[in-house]
């Protein structure tokens with residue numbers, strides 16, 4: 001208090017600082033700039049300080065001492081009395097405080113309203129938000145100022161009165177605007193609004209609707225409050241339509257309650273929460289918004305809420321507010337259409353403004369009130385919330401007043417209290433804020449009043465951004481609603497003059513505009529307006545006359561047209577009948593056509609299949625023809641080649657034949673000479689043998705040179721002479737060694753000639769050519785023929801090559817008259833010839849002889865007659881020579897296959 005007194009008591013309100021600092025919850029602000037809540041862009045914006053008014057109530061009783069003195073309309077002086085403790089030093093100093101306006105104790109409610117609230121109602125109509133709250137010690141007259149009583153209406157009813165008088169002719173029909181529960185509004189069509197009105201009417205008759213206002217005699221208290229007739233505001237946009245909505249909430253023990261809530265069977269109210277809408281406006285979520293059309297309805301709603309408001313009897317006030325109450329008047333406006341008849345159905349064009357009238361609970365000291373229990377707790381909550389309000393505004397002011405390059409903004413604790421949280425958007429956002437500081441001037445309230453004064457002084461230094469609502473520009477002609485109104489008046493006048501057609505005229509504001517460009521500025525009851533209405537009536541009469549004529553003409557034309565129509569109808573009937581019969585024929589034809597089309601489709605599909613098959617076959621034929629041509633070409637080529645080979649072979653064969661023939665002739669001559677020489681020697685030998693035999697003195701001739709052998713040699717020589725046996729075979733067996741291979745039982749074991757040793761080659765394959773039923777060999781020495789294959793007939797040379805034989809053995813068996821059997825093995829190499837055949841070159845003869853046990857000792861000439869059948873399949877020649885010839889012939893046949901043509905075999 002000392003510090004406060006040391007300050008200059010007289011201090012004018014501070015002008016807005018050059019660079020107000022941003023609050024902790026708001027973006028930084030520069031001079032004249034605040035946050036643009038709609039677009040986010042920084043743009044210059046004017047600011048106004050919080051308007052603080054001071055109202056001093058009369059002293060409660062005549063005996064009360066006062067410490068306050070109103071010096072003039074803006075200054076109040078606090079003058080402590082002698083008995084106050086603070087004046088113990090004897091010095092009496094008067095404190096003076098300056099406010100926007102200070103109301104004397106005898107100031108009327110109208111004075112307060114006109115100075116404080118009327119500008120706020122103007123703001124409301126212009127589309128701006130305003131906040132008005134009363135602040136002061138308990139019993140200082142806050143409720144009295146805000147609400148008043150039946151005789152002295154407070155600010156709130158007067159605001160409603162002024163508002164409704166201003167918008168009375170421009171109100172939209174009920175339920176055209178409907179709250180969207182998110183602090184916004186939407187526009188219903190005329191039909192939907194009508195439906196809602198009917199529902200409300202039903203509720204009214206049923207008596208169920210909480211706010212279904214009845215057309216009844218006004219409450220005398222309410223009627224008295226609405227009795228004064230203020231002048232309507234001229235700031236109204238006459239082309240808009242308006243609706244008023246009321247909400248009424250209280251903050252009790254730092255909780256929000258909806259005083260208009262339909263709580264049903266529940267007695268207690270539900271606690272509500274505060275939320276921020278899309279435009280950063282704080283609102284009570286789920287609060288009841290009641291649309292009112294008159295002051296009476298609005299006050300009725302207020303009285304309903306007032307009954308629920310927490311009031312209490314304290315020592316200092318018989319009807320003390322135990323909560324902060326917020327009465328919100330929300331004005332919704334939207335432009336009308338081009339005819340000025342209905343609201344444009346676009347919620348983007350809606351402008352919502354609100355005037356919040358806050359009756360704060362009074363601060364009180366428990367030492368004075370002697371409160372206990374619930375009252376004490378209420379007082380604690382009230383004081384806390386008021387303290388938060390003070391702190392918020394103080395921080396806001398400090399933040400705004402900070403200078404320097406790096407200002408440190410304090411965080412403003414709006415959320416610490418519901419009341420500051422609720423109005424955060426006013427302090428951080430934009431609008432107009434006014435405060436009425438209510439003062440009870442008695443000396444007992446001195447201390448608390450001083451606190452109030454200091455707070456009030458500080459508050460008026462806080463700057464609030466001025467709202468600049470943006471009006472939607474739809475490009476519609478101004479004054480359309482007035483034009484609409486004039487037109488309706490003219491129509492009514494004509495109707496009253498006995499021209500009922502006037503009611504059927506459609507609204508034509510264009511006609512009103514054509515009467516003069518300055519008509520929007522006329523007052524409705526001015527003489528200019530009257531003359532315009534007269535002009536309008538004349539035009540409309542002319543229009544009605546013209547319409548009558550046109551209607552008569554139209555009736556005539558309608559009759560003609562009707563007649564024409566009847567004729568047409570007749571013709572039409574005929575045509576319909578024809579059409580029906582044609583349709584039937586057409587249907588038949590269409591069915592037939594469909595069936596034919598179906599058949600055609602089937603045939604087409606089968607033709608497609610056949611075409612596919614034909615093309616496939618043609619392709620196959622082409623391929624085969626191509627192959628045939630290739631084969632024929634190949635064949636003709638081979639034929640030509642074969643012919644060429646044949647010619648070549650024949651010429652070569654002829655050359656070879658000539659050559660062989662010459663060689664053969666040459667050899668034959670040589671052999672003949674040689675054989676003749678041999679024959680001569682043999683004859684000589686035979687002769688000697690004959691001589692010996694005849695002399696019976698047998699010389700010791702070698703066994704091999706017996707007469708029999710010699711005879712055989714002779715026979716063989718004869719064979720050679722005849723050319724039946726090849727010279728090559730004979731030459732490979734020297735006569736001197738031939739005897740070595742004989743093996744006779746008479747002379748013991750047969751001696752083996754090395755030259756006649758059987759081939760041990762593992763790779764040789766033998767082809768044994770023998771008789772079908774040979775006499776079994778009983779000799780000790782058996783022929784060694786490895787890989788042998790035996791054949792009885794050799795008809796084709798292929799047997800040689802098929803078998804893969806490299807060796808050939810011809811087996812010949814002979815038996816003489818004594819029963820001795822002689823087996824001869826003619827052995828040779830198989831040599832392939834250049835003509836594809838094979839030739840055998842004999843190189844060895846092995847002779848195996850078996851002695852008959854019953855033969856006579858007399859040597860006889862061998863006879864093969866008994867063996868001929870078994871060995872060669874036919875009668876054998878009786879002589880060895882014949883046998884040799886037979887062997888040779890068989891060799892010719894069996895080995896070469898075509899040997900009969902070859903002279904070498």
Ligand SMILES: Nc1ncnc2c1ncn2[C@@H]1O[C@H](COP(=O)(O)OP(=O)(O)OP(=O)(O)O)[C@@H](O)[C@H]1O
Nearest residue numbers: 057058138139140141142143144317320321361362
């Ligand atoms: N300006 C005034 N003229 C005549 N009577 C007044 C005036 N101001 C207040 N009163 C009377 O003072 C009494 C208390 O006033 P009011 O209830 O408005 O105080 P308050 O500030 O609202 O108190 P609380 O904070 O406890 O609610 C009421 O009976 C009221 O009629």
